[in-house]
Amino acid sequence: MSAESAEIRALPEQRSAAPRARERNRRDKRDPRLPIAQLFSEERARQLWESLPEGHRQGHFDAANMPEDYRQAFIVRTIDKSRGWFTQSLSLRGLPEPMQWELAWCVHQQVADGYSINTMRLGELRRGLVLAVEHGGQVARAARSLTALTHEEWGLEVRGALMRTNPTANRYLPEWVENGLKHLQDRLAHAYHDGEWWRLNVWNPALDRRIPQREHEPQGRSVANFSQLTTAWFREAAQWWLSVQLSTERYVWSSVKSRLDHLKWFQWYIDQEGCAGPQLVGSPEELRPWLRGFVDSLNGHTAMTGPNKGGKLAKNSRRGPLVTIEAFYRWMYDNRAEASLVLGDARWAGLGPQHTVLFRLEDKPRLTNQLPDDMALEDEVISRIAAGSGVLAAPKDEGGLDDRQAFHALMLLIRTGRRMNEVLMMDFEPLLPLLTVGKQGGKEADGFVARLAYQQTKITGGDPPTIPVDQEIVDIIRLQQEWARAFTASHGAPEEANPRYLFLQTKNNRLGTRPYASATFHTRLRVLTKKLAITDSVGRSVKVSKTHTFRHTRATDLINAGVPIHVVMRYLGHVTPAMTMHYAKTLAVTAEREFLRYKKVTADGRTAEVDPSDLYDLLHLDQRADRVLPNGWCMLPPRQVCSKGNACLTCDKFVTDASHRGELQNQLEQSEALVARRQEQFTARHAEPMGEDNVWLAGRLAETSALRKVLVALDQIGVHDDGRLRAVRGAGTSDRPGPTQTHQQEPTV
Template sequence: MRAEQPVPAVADAATVPAARAPERKRREKRDPRLSVASLFSEEKARRLWDSLPEEHRQDHFDSTNMPTDYLQAFSTRTTDKKRGWFTQSLSLRGLQEPMLWELAWCVHQQVADGYAVNTTRMGELRRGLVLAVEHGSQAARAAKSLTALTHEEWGREVRGALMRMNASVNAYLPAWVENGVKHLQDCLAHAYHDGDWWRLNVWNPAPDRRVPQREHEPHGRAVANFSQLTSDWLREAAKWWLSAQLSTERYVWSSVKSRLDHLKWFQWYIDQAGCAVPQLVESPGQLRPWPRGFVDSLNSHTVMTGPNKGGKLAKNSRRGPLVTIEAFYRWMYDNSAEAASVLGDARWTRLGLQHTVLFRLEDKPRLTNQLPDDMVLEEEVVSKITAGSGLLAAPKHEGGLDDRQAFHALMLLVRTGRRMNEVLMMDFDPLLPLVTTGTRQNSEPDGFVARLVYQQTKITGGDPPTIPVDQEIVDIICRQQEWACEFLAAQGAPAGTKPRYLFLQTKNNRLGKRPYASATFHSRLGALTEKLAITDSVGRPVKISRTHTFRHTRATDLINAGVPIHVVMRYLGHVTPAMTMHYAKTLAVTAEREFLRYKKVTADGRTTEVNPSDLYDLLHLDQRADRVLPNGWCMLPPRQVCSKGNTCLTCDKFVTDASHRDELQHQLSETEALIARRQTQFTARHGEPMGEDNIWLAGRLAETRALTKVLVALDQVSVHEDGQLRAVCGAGTAGRPEPPSTPPQQEPTA
């Protein structure tokens, strides 16, 4: 959690002002240790130029030489008065060749990645650079590359040139040049870097394609910045360790980000305690107090921002850094000889076995994953969400959010129970035919009609990530496909362009290569939560942005419907049954709570002497599935066989509660109607009705008397006591309701 991450190691956690946080975020993608100028050479710049297709190696682009893929990517148009039609143009003239080559390569990369090129901004950037190299300082006039000066220096050179010329131009020109050069230098830094990709302090997968990533990475555009690890030995070793884990697919990109955050805690303590060597202390005998001090610092740390402000770190937030640091040191110990060679630091060979177990078992809090009791949404709540979800797609002038994509994604989340990124990162065409025999699917219009392929980004292995879906889900996907095609056409994508994803990022995504951002989706659902203001049955606000509640609800519904665990496990994409039972726990708690809501009565209308909690345990521990009756439960021991037949209502082993009242009332009505019919038939045949000594009539009358007693007893039982749900205790236990002062009147025996 962001609020529980340490501040940069260069300052005390308690004194860093909150206002500096946005500044750190802006610097996150920069590598202050990487000198771009030192990487440049004319040979490398020429290599970039030669890598472009021949039609893209131009110093200007207009209607006469515009490549087809550039035609729609150039977003600003100028009027061609001679021809009377609109065309795009971009000039790179006036710059020395290496700088022109760099600009042409960066423009090509931007177009190839599906970004739109603002030709007005790019033209102003070129204009500012020309002013700087023609009228700037000696350093600017001698510059051959965009990397010759920092982006701040380029901005100053443009301001100086304008002052010398006393020119009246766009007041934003220096700022545009500064920001534009900054972005271009980020791209060129990775293009010019010939060494191992992991030696850079900033790992940015967007411009640096060497960073290993999965084909579908939810956090693929996030940046890992190692600059905050200010101890050289820790920073270089951490980069080598994490690159090895990433390259061997032991860690995914999001794992690298979390492990780096853990190591920032380590750096935070190093700055406090003082440490200049990888082995932490000079002699093995001094090691034990060092990690113990780190544990104490974590335990006593006060959170400075966020919802837990002023409190202590959560158990999982304290456990994570300890586990990561031990894993890091174990790996460095196992590879200490290679570390000394690769990192050029022989001190890593001084690690000992004591470094592989830095923390005691009791130092690491037990991993907790205690879910709140509102993870499963009530049926009425789900109905309200689906009924109000249309606001996501409604136009803003009608009070909506004007986001059809968010509306379609929410509908899929509710109906399928997939994780958020499994929906947002689905392929554009995620449907497969459902393999069936005969025409069974055609005869059941409400049944499954296809299989949905989703992106399994959390768990590797297991069955292929597909689930069967019905026609309603297919229709939602078709509507989203239509929207995606309309979006690409509006962005000017070439005809026939097929987007990579079904849900698309709407900014700088001309070719549909980037999926809808999860942060944007959370923001939309948060706004929908405020507009709908839904509460559950106990008045708690329902946060629609907690998308995992839809997964818990779907899983619980499947288990509650009697779907076998292994089928639910496959549907949820789990590898082990234990993961699926994590969702079943909610159902078990709900089932027990419902069982204990009602007092249990026997066939003669008396409250059962067995404690309801004990009764619930007995029924489940003995696995008495054959003892569950349509109108109650049978308490006959599991190894005994019932020889009474259908006489549960006159058996002292029968128990029921108010949850079966409708069934019992229906059974009473049916029995009374049956007695009346049989009496009519008996009288017509024998000339007189059956007497009460008739064995059949005596049995039925006994049933009706038992049903009447049970219903009267249930009507007298209150479900709520003192506003709480309580079970009735058995004989000899505390809390048992006292007997009435006057015993109830017993019906006369027939």
């Protein structure tokens, strides 16, 4: 979850709720307003039963009549005391016939979705229901459907029946009945519901196949719960609006989830201040003050989670609800006549032009997307992550996480720069031939050997995305394919059958139809971060779980290597060059920050008067490539001609810094060696050394003197990464300020 999403979901009323109540609300995603008991129809129950394949319409399953797909899905064997062995069986008998139909249909749906069936728990569920129907209260004895009572009411009936018949029986039976019925009743509620799918307060794509979704949806099994929109007219309109946006592919499922989170803030404000229905206020003059109160409430709200915890909500977290609510009301105004008919509320027809622009520009915080400094990782950091990533695959008894899938996925993230879901949702066979690769001189060509297809889950439309990959990436994919085949085969799938995805969810996924969950992957990488404890060159902790840094790093490497922007754009899967230039900006900022790290000195060892930021700008704005020297920079104005020739070290326009220390040291050594050779030659020829009045010697001595002053100055000032003065560590010295350094020396940043 992003920091913005965490802040958006931290609504004020949640702060006063007990942690246990919040956890219960998170787990229980059922629709509290869905009249389950009223939905039941015996005719509809019979239709569900008749929709099953003929061999699956049974009241009892054992070795003699069990379908093959059930045999693979049933994971618990029961004891057959009469025969003295374990047998695989499941009985639905003893219940009213419609209940048997419902149970049989639910079991079949579970198996078809790739779930494993715990036959012991399902058998106990049936036994508890039989007890309730035979020995429960009047309502339970008259029940014809699993939906006749809520799952809590069924649990109470089972407790009462146990007290009447066998108080010493399994005390966990009522709890098993309650937990088992929740999911079954959810399935039946969606199966019995004949109305429009969007009118349900809880949208569950895993159970309601009518909800539009992309073929590969990263959040395809998440649930959108509208129950927190307690104002009826607002909730129903929001459901209609979002259903149309989803059906017309204006929004994708993840967009629906985020927009719903935004709308919850508006509901909170309505609860606090009240409103006059869809028009919000009684007259147009009252609208602006009322909306201003909502803006003020957002601005004054304290963030409960995320990086701004304890402070104000981030700008993007405050802007999101305002933009969403304004888009919602603009759409409702454009469709106000239809809204009155569809929603059965004539008040929507009274919306006016004032509802199309609810908030002024100054109300909406300016959109910010400032990248942190650590988005592009250093080569050494990447190498250390790759070297330590084996912890993911190592067995637990060796201190590892025993997750080979996470290891393979991390390797692909680092090497390809794909987004996390683009890797986790790859097809089982993502490799395509690279037609341009052939044999050269009887040997396979080096470099790229195939194309890798991935799921573009962020940007829709266009051709199926692929990138060229080398042999190492191909080898990683082949190893993961072997693991995936072995996993599905161990759950009863035929060896020749391939799963749908390359990376697989490991729970209730016998058929390999669900991908590895991004939340699980993040958890693994957070543990890896703690185990490796990697820091970068300036001591910042590197979070391996920030997977987008690998994408930034790959993009920066490509741009730094001189790859054309349009090629980088295609490789990253971007639609516009502006998206790619986002990474180019990262590279430029990194280069500038590296330039500004070092304090600039002149040829006589004094601190340069020019500000490093001004120097950087001047060198680039004036296109002064000829002023960039091997050992520093020339500050001569661009319209003036240099009269010094190569005598930069004796020029007051010359500046340099510690990044050129190696070149300066080498130049000093070469100059001293050159002076020594010339003196030796001069003495051999003239029987006496050159005097100080010699023009050539005077020039060389001036240069060596300047070099010594510069090197001494650079050794004293050091590198300023954290705003504090540091001494440069030399042989036999400790990393501490020298005795001549004082706090009055200020680094130039």
